[in-house]
Amino acid sequence: MNAKELAAQLDGIQYPVRIPKELAAKAKSAGLVIVYGASDDLMEFEGAIYDEIGCYDGGMAYVDAKGLLLDRGSIEDDDELKDYFARQPHAQKIEAVWDDGTGYSWTYLTTIPHETFEVLEDGEPPYCCGIVFALADVEVRG
Template identity: 60%
Template sequence: MPRDQLAAQLNGIQYPAHRAITKDQIAAAKAAGLVIVFGASDDLMEFEGAIRDEFGCYNGGTAWIDAKGLLDRSQIDDDDDEAIADFVKRRTSAESIQAIWDQDGFSWIYETDIPHTTFNVWEGEDGYCRGIVFALADLKSQVTP
């Protein structure tokens, strides 16, 4: 499934998106190597599909991602030298997704240089989130998962 097709299916869903995105859509995204990014609450960036994770971003923030998944230094024990070395190595080729709070009529929008397609999540008649769909294959630097 191309990312544009999945984004078109998701466009117009209601908040909370994690309840509106179907298991079939998640399975199709995973099979196609696609990642769905959307907001949850006032502090989370959610990832579904080929990557399933979440990133805390109260009032906005920047998530770093590669083909292995989300990089989150706060999840690594300071005494785990091997995990820290892996994080540092991956971070040099990871790409960013910036979560922006309260802009353009949405609670959440996302900016990234990763090629992507957007979709809108509504809360009633109000804009809640402008989510994105991207392909792992479009990441600049491929890391073997």
């Protein structure tokens, strides 16, 4: 399975999003990451990354080939801080954009190669334009 095939399978999924366990497992084994919005304050990650970040009114997530970086403000352990500072300069960002005027509640901006899918709420209007990308496509920069 690749990002385009997975995005096609997800296109038209209903809000609130419930990714079938079998599909999430296939995404994980293929190294694919699914990103979508939940409520008015969450960026959800499923597949090769399973996590969520708070992003009320928009926000930013940083991803590298190892996965999602922890929020800098939540790190207290010295070893985790060292890891964060080593990874952050090479991470790529995913910006969650709230209500950009396109009709979606959530859209995502990133330079990571990706495919998109629509999350519908009661059929329409579309709630979210989610993305799917391969973790292997997150380039190491620096």
